[in-house]
Every structure is written in structure tokens, then in C-alpha cells.
Amino acid sequence: MKQPASDSTACTAAAVAALCADLGFALDGGQAASLAAYLSLLAKWNRTMNLVGPEHWRDILETLVVDSLFLADFVRSLSLPKAPRCWDLGAGAGLPGVPLRMLWREGEYTLVEVREKRALFLQTVLAACPLPGVRVFRGRAEAFMAARPPAHMVVSRAFMPWEKVLDLVGGRLEAGGVCVFLTLEPLPSTLPKDWTARGEKRYIVKNTARCFWALARG
16 A cells, blocks of 8 residues: 655645646646645545556646646647537546646536546546536446447547557547647657647656647548
């Protein structure tokens, strides 16, 4: 079992807002309060479930949640429909989806997670931090997609290799829909047939280069 981190800094809305400001992101009071509640739950559950590597909320924010802060701006640049249907495949502990939805709340966003305990954690988070339009589906992505209208955006972070994600969801995207990948690798110079790049964002976290890219059909 993990031991609590030695840094006793309380995970308050004010502390979260200050740290986000240091990282270059301005949160309003409601966003900071929701993110503080999520981080507190994640740090608590992480002691027994090993949801993420970092143990202290500050480390989780600086190394993992920060991706969601960058992602919110990236998603806004994609010119999605007014009320997009979004799927987060292999949602795990809710990263990047939960913090993303605290900053970007357009349309519907489903956290798809096959593992029961992680799905239970996500449901607990949504009970404590209600996010309009967000729901959890526990089960396989294939079963989820088969019963839903096509998506406008699919988000994938370490769900499976990106080429396999395209194969899985390619027929389940609306015309003009995009797959957004969070990765350490830059946009490939060669893409599979019928796929094109819609956008890319490169940034640095703790001296490590990270990327988002969005791919669309046609």
C-alpha cells in the first residue's frame, strides 16, 4: 500500500488555483473548487488502487492534470459542432477527461472504462463534482459504440496504439469527426489512407516534450 506523501499542503481551491496560475492557466472559483475535489479524491483512492504514479495532489496536477489544461485550449481550436458527442476511451482515473470537462463543457462526454473499480471511481467523482453532459460507461469500447450514434470526437490516451484506435473507431465517427491522441511522439509524417491531420500541439512538462494531435477522415 502507498504511504501518504510528506507534503502536507492542503488541496484547497485556492491552492489549486495558485498552482494552475503558476503553470500559466487561470481558473475561476468554480473550476478551482471542482478540480480540488477531484484531486483530493484521486489522491485518496490512489493509496489503495494505484490509479496513477504520483501520490501527492500537487504532483498529480503538475505532471498529469496539466495535460488537460493544455487540451482544453486545443479542443476549442478544432471547430467541433455546437453540441458534440465525445468519447474518452479507456478513461482510467479520469485523465484527461475529468479535468478537461471542468474547463470545456460543450456537448456530451462519455468516459468509457472496462475496469469495474476505475469505473466506480469515476462515478464517485461525478457524484462529488457534477459535470453537465458527462457520464460513465463501464464495459468494452466495442459494446459502447455499437449502441450509440457516431461521435464527433474520440479522445485516446494510452488506450491502444493510435493506428488501432483509428481502425476501431473509423466507422463510428461523424463526417468531419476527429480522433485526438495524447502522446509523447510528434505527428507522424505518414498517415493511414483516408486520414488527415486537423491539428497538433506540442508543449513541455517537467522537461519532457508532449503532444496532442487530431486526425480526421478525408
